[in-house]
Amino acid sequence: MRQIVIRACVLSLCISVSLQAEEVVSFAKQSDGVDVLVGDRLIAEYVHTEEPLGRPFISNIKTLDGIQVTRNYPVTKKDQQDHPHHQGIFHTFSQVNGIDYWHMKGITKHRQLTHEPKGKGKPRGFVAESVYLATDQKTPLLKEVITYQFVVSDLGLLIVVDATITAESNNVVLGSKEEGGLAVRMSSDLRVETGATMVDDQGRNGGSNIWGKQARWVDNSGMKQGKWVGVTLMTHPDNEKLYHWHARDYGLLTANPLGPLNTAPSQTLQKGDSKRFRYGVMIHSHDSQKSYQPAAAQEAYNQLTN
Numbered sequence: 001m002r003q004i005v006i007r008a009c010v011l012s013l014c015i016s017v018s019l020q021a022e023e024v025v026s027f028a029k030q031s032d033g034v035d036v037l038v039g040d041r042l043i044a045e046y047v048h049t050e051e052p053l054g055r056p057f058i059s060n061i062k063t064l065d066g067i068q069v070t071r072n073y074p075v076t077k078k079d080q081q082d083h084p085h086h087q088g089i090f091h092t093f094s095q096v097n098g099i100d101y102w103h104m105k106g107i108t109k110h111r112q113l114t115h116e117p118k119g120k121g122k123p124r125g126f127v128a129e130s131v132y133l134a135t136d137q138k139t140p141l142l143k144e145v146i147t148y149q150f151v152v153s154d155l156g157l158l159i160v161v162d163a164t165i166t167a168e169s170n171n172v173v174l175g176s177k178e179e180g181g182l183a184v185r186m187s188s189d190l191r192v193e194t195g196a197t198m199v200d201d202q203g204r205n206g207g208s209n210i211w212g213k214q215a216r217w218v219d220n221s222g223m224k225q226g227k228w229v230g231v232t233l234m235t236h237p238d239n240e241k242l243y244h245w246h247a248r249d250y251g252l253l254t255a256n257p258l259g260p261l262n263t264a265p266s267q268t269l270q271k272g273d274s275k276r277f278r279y280g281v282m283i284h285s286h287d288s289q290k291s292y293q294p295a296a297a298q299e300a301y302n303q304l305t306n
Helices: 294-305
Strands: 007-009 025-030 033-038 041-047 057-059 089-093 108-116 125-133 140-153 156-167 172-174 180-185 197-200 217-224 227-235 252-256 267-269 274-286
Touching: 025 140, 033 140, 089 156, 156 294, 180 227, 180 274, 217 252, 217 294, 227 252, 227 294, 267 274, 274 294
Parallel strands: none
Antiparallel strands: 007 025, 025 033, 033 041, 041 057, 057 089, 089 180, 108 125, 125 140, 140 156, 156 274, 172 267, 180 252, 197 217, 217 227, 227 274
C-alpha cells in the first residue's frame, strides 16, 4: 500500500447504517490519484494519471471484507486479456465528435481534484474535473465534473457517482453508440461465463437478455471466497430518462444515458450546454445469495440522494 496521509470522512445516513469508529472512510491523495480506505483497509484506487494517457477511473474495488469484485488493474496473467481499456469503474463515451474515448482513441485529461466537505453528518468524497480533448490533444471539447461519494452501509459500500458534462466548444456531437456511460468491469472469476449471475430489475438474466434494454439496475454477483459478492449498478430516478444497458457475460455492466443504443439520434451541445448523469454502485458481500436483494440497494441509493 502506498504511504497514507489520511483525511477522515465520517458518514451518516437516514437509512439503516452500521458504522464502527474504526470503519470511517478516508482518502489518501497520491501523485496519480487517490486511495480510498475504510478503517485501515485499501478498498479502491482512483487513478487520474497513467501512461499512456487515457482517462480517469476507479480500480481494484473491494468489498468491505476485502474481496475484490472488479478486474485487476493492471491486468494480470490470471485475468482474461480482452478489452484492456476496461479498468474497474469508468465513465466515458465512444462517440464525441466522432472520437472514440471508450477505446481510448481520444484522451480525457485530468484537470484538478478537490476534496469536498459535505457538512456534519453527510457523506464525504471528492470531486474530479477532466476534459475531453479533440484529436489535436489540445482543444477542449467537453469538461466533465464527477462527484464521488463513498458510503458504508448495512448492504455494503455504496459509491455515489454524479457526473456533469459541459461543452467547451460549439457543435459538440454526442453519438448513441453502445459503449458509453458508467461502466463496471467485473473480476475475472465473477463473470456469467464462469458461473456468476447477471440480473436486472425486470427479472431478465444474462447479458444477451439485458443488452439494449431499459432497466433501473443490473446486478452481477457470484460466490467468491465463501461469500456471495458482486456489484449492483443503479441509475437515479430523477435522471432525464431510464437508461439502456450495454451488458456482456464476460463481465461488463454499462448504464448508457444516450440510448436506445446505436439508434438514438445524435445530440449536439453548444458551448456552455450541460448534461447531468447520476448513478449508484453497491459493492456487496453476504453469506448467501438469499441474504442480498439488489432492489434494497436501489432503495437505499434513492433515499440517500433524494
